[in-house]
Amino acid sequence: MKIAFFSYKSYDKEWFDPYLEDSGLEIDYFRVRLVAETVHYAKGSDVICAFVNDDLGKEVIGKLAAIGVKMIALRCAGFNNVDLEAAETHGIPVYRVPEYSPHAVAEHAVALILTLNRKIHKAYNRVRDGNFSLSRLVGFNLYGKTVGVLGTGKIGRVFAELMKGFGCRVLLYDKFPNAEMQEKGYPYVDLSTLLRESDILSLHVPLLPETAHIINRETLNMMKDNAMLINTSRGGLINAEHAIQALRTKKLGYLGIDVYEQEEGVFFQNLQEQIIDDDTLGLLMSFPNVLVTAHQAFFTREALDEITRTTLQNIRDFAEGRSTGNRVRPPGR
Known part of the structure; x- marks a missing residue:
């Protein structure tokens, strides 16, 4: 063939x-x-x-x-x-x-969390320039924090187990709860509870009509102040304009994305010598508390x-x- x-x-x-x-x-x-x-x-x-x-x-x-x-x-x-x-x-x-490889994507979500939290990317660039100052590099302990997992397919379940290993309190949400996770003692909660109680929220649902822009102005307002949002699933789960507004008002504390709704023609390309004609993506990348990777979570x-x-x-x-x-x-x- x-x-x-x-x-x-x-x-x-x-x-x-x-x-x-x-x-x-x-x-x-x-x-x-x-x-x-x-x-x-x-x-x-x-x-x-x-x-x-x-x-x-x-x-x-x-x-x-x-x-x-x-x-x-x-x-x-x-x-x-x-x-x-x-x-x-x-x-x-x-x-x-x-x-x-559910582990590949789940581990990348953890990498985004650790990098954003401990500002590894900023520290790396500083040290290469001979700057060994610790100013503005303070992070927080993952231990004891509440991590919300939105979607418990195979990737979401692996991610939950990884975060449990850090000593986090893990909450799950899925329209169809997984019996194995329930047997292991992971609590399923409704979406509003997940949003309200999560210090870190990670998205692991497919992009379907009912999940498109599931993260929007309303759901962002329900989240904890200064919470971290991670997306390694599909860009269309997040309304980027609403996320930008939440970042501007400091409602959203951190954003780590490996996917972006308008990534076609940008991700998987080398555009170093070109002007990226996407004001929304450019604005997102200008925030110091936003980390963007180019759809590489699967890349092992x-x-x-x-x-x-x-x-x-x-x-x-x-x-x-x-x-x-x-x-x-x-x-x-």
Whole structure:
């Protein structure tokens, strides 16, 4: 089978190519994002392999169907960028990687917390410039603090366990509480309680219509003064304009994000010599109590290996007519 691989980065080839020998699969790598104007790159391919910022809306899927693409293989867990109804209508199955390394993402959330709190990034830059002053580097003990976990899928559960290890009081919220976490004694609370009592709130829910901008003016106002907000899930969970206002009024004490709602065309690119035409992102990065990383929470050797193996297995399963739980369908299908 021939695969059109969009949004290619050098590390992708490093991981995927070793698995291709004797696999019957052939990959054409394209650096461009998949959008309506780049669909033609997939002509002659059976499968397109897409990443988080590729556009798989109705128009793009219609064009993919018109050139004979038979399958969409996502090399990520999220599928909020896919019009599943359109894919179903055109008979193009969509497969994803439901998990690759919950520990990778959960550990990155912890890294954001520790860096923001103890100002590691600022201290590193100071020392390199010969400044060994401790002025304005004071942090706080994690021990004894209340950490709220919004969403207890696999990543959220791993994150909760990690924070418990720091001696934190951990509160959980999920529409569908996890029985294993309840058996371990982790308390589930309602959303308003989670917001009111958390010194640190970490987001671990998928981006769905009901979770879009779940962090907004109203929910931010419910949070503790000077609380820390961490997002390693999807940028659209946070209304960035409302977060900026909360930072300006000092309602929100810290913000650590690995994802951003308008990250397409910015994240995964080297823009050092360019002007970033995004005033909201620029403003966020200007705050001394905001830390932005470029969607790298997943970026470990273990995770990349699992993404590669699962993506290629999904394609083989499709080619051989096997149905798996990795296929994503529209609600109710």
